[in-house]
Amino acid sequence: MDPVFSIALTNALINSASAVLLVRARQAIKRREVSVHARLMIIVTLLQAVFLVLYLIKTGLYGTTPFVGDPTLRAVYLTVLGLHSLAATVNVPLVIVTLILGLKRKDVLHRRWARWSYPIWLFVSVTGPITFVLLYAFGRPGYGIG
Numbered sequence: 001m002d003p004v005f006s007i008a009l010t011n012a013l014i015n016s017a018s019a020v021l022l023v024r025a026r027q028a029i030k031r032r033e034v035s036v037h038a039r040l041m042i043i044v045t046l047l048q049a050v051f052l053v054l055y056l057i058k059t060g061l062y063g064t065t066p067f068v069g070d071p072t073l074r075a076v077y078l079t080v081l082g083l084h085s086l087a088a089t090v091n092v093p094l095v096i097v098t099l100i101l102g103l104k105r106k107d108v109l110h111r112r113w114a115r116w117s118y119p120i121w122l123f124v125s126v127t128g129p130i131t132f133v134l135l136y137a138f139g140r141p142g143y144g145i146g
Contacts, residue, residue: 004065005143007058008132014051015128018044022122038102044121045099067139077134084127091120 025040067074094117101110136143 004058004062005136007054008065008136011051011054011058012129012132014047014054015125018047018051019122019125019129021047022118022125026118041099041102045095048095065135065140067135068141069139073134073138077131077139080127080134081131084124084131087120087127088124091117091124095121 021040021044025037025044028034028036028040067077069077094113098110098113098117101113
């Protein structure tokens with residue numbers, strides 16, 4: 001199997017799992033299950049660290065993967081990818097601060113930061129797999145996942 005595809009697929013699965021765990025973590029805190037929420041958020045953070053390492057390896061070794069499909073779909077792909085990348089970049093410091101505040105049990109500040117970091121993180125975790133599907137189903141002839 002193509003290593004670029006394998007890493008991209010792994011990262012799409014990591015993002016998908018992260019989206020599910022983020023929602024579960026939010027449900028846990030709404031039920032006041034603080035320890036469940038904390039464990040889930042640590043798992044999501046570790047998953048995202050693995051994602052980042054794999055992404056940097058893939059990009060460092062192989063560069064970017066061009067979209068070579070239909071120009072209209074390419075525009076959709078680039079729009080989703082651009083929004084995903086911007087949101088991910090903006091959210092990194094938000095997540096770090098939110099995580100630190102949560103670990104220090106500064107709950108009021110943690111909640112304030114999470115009001116911003118959670119929806120952005122969820123958006124990133126959902127749009128990551130969408131960009132993968134757009135790229136490999138429509139922008140890379142021969143992969144046949146579409």
